Amino acid sequence: MQAPTPPLGTLFAIGGAEAKLRRRTVLEAFVAAAGGSDARIAVVSSASSLGVEVVEVYRGVFTSLGAREVISLRPESRTQAQDPDLVEPLGKVSAIFLTGGNQLKLSSLITGTPFGEAIQEAYQRGTLVGGTSAGASILAEHMIAFGAGGSTPKQRMSQLSAGLGLLRGIMIDQHFEQRNRYGRLLSLVAQSPSLLGLGVDEDTAAVIHDGSRLSVVGRGAVTVVDGQHLISNAFAAKRTTPLLMSGAVIHILPAGSQFDQTADPDPEVLEARAAEAELRKPGS
Amino acid sequence: MQAPTPPLGTLFAIGGAEAKLRRRTVLEAFVAAAGGSDARIAVVSSASSLGVEVVEVYRGVFTSLGAREVISLRPESRTQAQDPDLVEPLGKVSAIFLTGGNQLKLSSLITGTPFGEAIQEAYQRGTLVGGTSAGASILAEHMIAFGAGGSTPKQRMSQLSAGLGLLRGIMIDQHFEQRNRYGRLLSLVAQSPSLLGLGVDEDTAAVIHDGSRLSVVGRGAVTVVDGQHLISNAFAAKRTTPLLMSGAVIHILPAGSQFDQTADPDPEVLEARAAEAELRKPGS
Numbered sequence: 134m135q136a137p138t139p140p141l142g143t144l145f146a147i148g149g150a151e152a153k154l155r156r157r158t159v160l161e162a163f164v165a166a167a168g169g170s171d172a173r174i175a176v177v178s179s180a181s182s183l184g185v186e187v188v189e190v191y192r193g194v195f196t197s198l199g200a201r202e203v204i205s206l207r208p209e210s211r212t213q214a215q216d217p218d219l220v221e222p223l224g225k226v227s228a229i230f231l232t233g234g235n236q237l238k239l240s241s242l243i244t245g246t247p248f249g250e251a252i253q254e255a256y257q258r259g260t261l262v263g264g265t266s267a268g269a270s271i272l273a274e275h276m277i278a279f280g281a282g283g284s285t286p287k288q289r290m291s292q293l294s295a296g297l298g299l300l301r302g303i304m305i306d307q308h309f310e311q312r313n314r315y316g317r318l319l320s321l322v323a324q325s326p327s328l329l330g331l332g333v334d335e336d337t338a339a340v341i342h343d344g345s346r347l348s349v350v351g352r353g354a355v356t357v358v359d360g361q362h363l364i365s366n367a368f369a370a371k372r373t374t375p376l377l378m379s380g381a382v383i384h385i386l387p388a389g390s391q392f393d394q395t396a397d398p399d400p401e402v403l404e405a406r407a408a409e410a411e412l413r414k415p416g417s
Numbered sequence: 418m419q420a421p422t423p424p425l426g427t428l429f430a431i432g433g434a435e436a437k438l439r440r441r442t443v444l445e446a447f448v449a450a451a452g453g454s455d456a457r458i459a460v461v462s463s464a465s466s467l468g469v470e471v472v473e474v475y476r477g478v479f480t481s482l483g484a485r486e487v488i489s490l491r492p493e494s495r496t497q498a499q500d501p502d503l504v505e506p507l508g509k510v511s512a513i514f515l516t517g518g519n520q521l522k523l524s525s526l527i528t529g530t531p532f533g534e535a536i537q538e539a540y541q542r543g544t545l546v547g548g549t550s551a552g553a554s555i556l557a558e559h560m561i562a563f564g565a566g567g568s569t570p571k572q573r574m575s576q577l578s579a580g581l582g583l584l585r586g587i588m589i590d591q592h593f594e595q596r597n598r599y600g601r602l603l604s605l606v607a608q609s610p611s612l613l614g615l616g617v618d619e620d621t622a623a624v625i626h627d628g629s630r631l632s633v634v635g636r637g638a639v640t641v642v643d644g645q646h647l648i649s650n651a652f653a654a655k656r657t658t659p660l661l662m663s664g665a666v667i668h669i670l671p672a673g674s675q676f677d678q679t680a681d682p683d684p685e686v687l688e689a690r691a692a693e694a695e696l697r698k699p700g701s
Contacts (some may be wrong), residue, residue: 284568285594285618285638286669310569313597319669334569334659354569354659375618375638375671383667385570385603387659 142256144299144341145263146272148307148333148353149233153194158388159338159351164198166340167228167261172200175226177252178207179242180234180267187232195230206248214246223251228261231268237278239271240294249297256299263338266307273305274298275328277321282313286320286378288370293321300341302394303329310334310353318358323367323376326360329394337388347392357384357392426540428556428583428625429547432591432617432637433517437478442672443622443635448482450624451512451545456484459510461536462491463526464518464551471516479514490532498530507535512545515552521562523555524578533581540583547622550591557589558582559612561605566597570604570662572654577605584625586678587613594618594637602642607651607660610644613678621672631676641668641676 143166151159164172174195181187188205195203204222208214223229229252231239243249256262262272270277273296280291293304304325306318309332318330333339334353341347349355359382366377386392427450435443448456458479465471472489479487488506492498507513513536515523527533540546546556554561557580564575577588588609590602593616602614617623618637625631633639643666650661670676 283594284597284599284616285640310567310600313568315568315599316594319667332568356569370671376669377671377674378667378669381667381669383603383662383665385660385662385665387654387661390661 141259141343143261144256144272145261146269146305146307146331146333146339146341147263147265148269148309148335148337149266150308150311150335151265151338151351152336153190157194157198159336160194161198162338162340162350163228163230163261163263164195164200167200170199170201172228173202173204173226174200174228174230175204175206175222176230176232177268178205178232178234179209180236180239180271181232182234191230191232208242208246208248211242211246214243214248220247220251223248223255226255226260228263229255231264231271233266233268236267236270236276236296237294239267240276240278240296243271244295244297252297253299262299269307269333270305271296273300273303275304275325277304277306277317280314280317280320283316284313286316286323286376287373288320288367288376289373290320291317293325300344302327303331305339306330306332308335309356318356319378319381320367320376322358322360322381323363323365323378326363326365330358330360332356332358345394347386347394349386349388349390351388354385354387357386358382359384425543425627427545428540429545430553430556430589430591430615430617430623430625431547431549432553432593432619432621433550434592434595434619435549435622435635436620437474440636441478441482443620444478445482446622446624446634447512447514447545447547448479448484451484454483454485456512457486457488457510458484458512458514459488459490459506460514460516461552462489462516462518463493464520464523464555465516466518475514475516492526492530492532495526495530498527498532504531504535507532507539510539510544512547513539515546515548515555517550517552520551520554520560520580521578523551524560524562524580527555528579528581536581537583546583553591553617554589555580557584557587559588559609561588561590561601564598564601564604567600568597570600570607570660571657572604572651572660573657574604575601577609584628586611587615589623590614590616592619593640602640603662603665604651604660606642606644606665607647607649607662610647610649614642614644616640616642629678631670631678633670633672633674635672638669638671641670642666643668
């Protein structure tokens with residue numbers, strides 16, 4: 134969230150396993166943000182080992198949700214990621230969607246190539262960019278590459294790599310609730326407290342507007358870990374021992390809630406704002 | 418932590434599955450606190466369906482760690498919990514140990530009986546009281562009775578019952594890391610932000626001195642959830658939806674660290690104190 138020029142696009146960071154048959158809230162919102170019946174969506178499936186099949190699944194869903202056109206772009210090497218036939222179509226779509234799979238495949242094959250740069254440029258021009266699971270993690274400058282499950286943060290539990298860099302100042306973790314990833318996200322915040330940690334549940338999207346405002350769509354929640362005032366022993370803890378972390382601030386944001394990191398330096402105001410959207414609804 | 422008279426005893430809240438064969442750090446510390454070679458320990462196994470067997474296991478461990486005497490006390494009904502033959506021995510031991518099992522069995526059979534009151538009185542006189550798993554949860558005034566796993570707090574995810582009341586102002590959850598209990602602890606803090614939530618990992622003990630100072634022993638960590646400044650929709654969220662929670666403060670305390678809730682109202686000072694023990698160690 135310290136991008137040199139404010140980006141104009143919207144990002145959908147989806148926590149994986151988004152519904153594709155019924156109650157397709159997340160993908161419906163994605164197609165709507167892509168332009169609805171004007172939507173032209175490029176599906177990038179490089180992370181997946183099931184290239185053709187996964188593209189056909191998303192082609193079916195996006196088309197049935199009203200998108201005009203779905204194209205497949207699947208660079209499978211850094212050489213292919215320089216191929217103008219794969220790069221140029223990225224400039225002509227209204228949305229880019231990165232499938233799940235292995236995010237290290239995305240960072241290995243795409244980050245720093247003309248294909249990766251074309252995604253960045255499209256985003257800067259206002260093109261919608263979304264990704265699910267691996268495709269969500271890669272959106273950040275600092276990408277969560279892999280790690281172990283478990284609630285308690287431990288030294289050497291997880292690793293970062295260089296992602297696509299559409300989001301700065303934020304790390305994105307996915308399958309957050311379902312794979313018990315508190316520990317790995319906390320351990321990364323302990324080592325890099327300047328970065329906000331985002332844990333996105335399955336069938337849920339963190340929607341980031343203009344690189345700073347976050348809203349939530351879908352069945353689960355987005356957990357924000359703020360280490361700004363954290364005291365930890367991340368620089369000293371040995372091997373795989375539990376980390377000492379004191380003062381991490383947690384925000385849990387279900388569908389309909391909003392969070393604006395840049396709006397106001399006063400944490401109480403921020404918190405109140407985050408809560409407002411939901412609290413205004415009448416109780417049951 | 419708002420006990421009317423400051424208790425003099427020490428509590429061991431163990432997160433379950435404490436090592437019994439090798440590296441018995443937690444039970445070693447318990448026997449030492451019970452008086453070492455002078456230790457006379459009452460094992461209360463009412464929570465367990467394996468009464469005799471579980472007592473024999475702890476008798477073996479405590480004896481091999483140097484305890485002088487281990488007695489078994491197993492009320493199996495509220496009537497038995499009034500039996501002087503079971504109640505009176507609680508006044509003559511240096512430590513009381515509550516085994517794991519089903520904490521609702523403990524709250525149903527013991528809370529509010531002469532047996533339960535004798536444990537409270539022993540604690541107030543300085544007798545060491547410890548429990549593992551169910552035996553840890555029951556120590557609190559507000560006992561976590563049961564709940565679902567998962568990282569994201571949801572409405573109606575967990576339930577409280579009336580525990581033994583040795584600890585006030587604190588809820589104790591156990592198997593915290595291993596059973597992915599962030600969500601259930603957070604959901605309870607959302608509904609009762611006046612209570613501090615303690616999540617104790619397996620083979621780990623939260624040791625509470627004089628009802629206020631906490632230190633940590635064992636292989637894992639103790640996670641403290643402080644909802645003092647929390648904004649949530651716990652009073653309005655519907656059915657089993659994820660809760661909105663903004664501003665929960667988390668402290669993760671591995672072995673060797675300390676936490677003192679009552680020492681100072683300034684959170685930064687508290688955090689620094691919590692961190693101090695570990696940070697003073699030289700880096701590796």
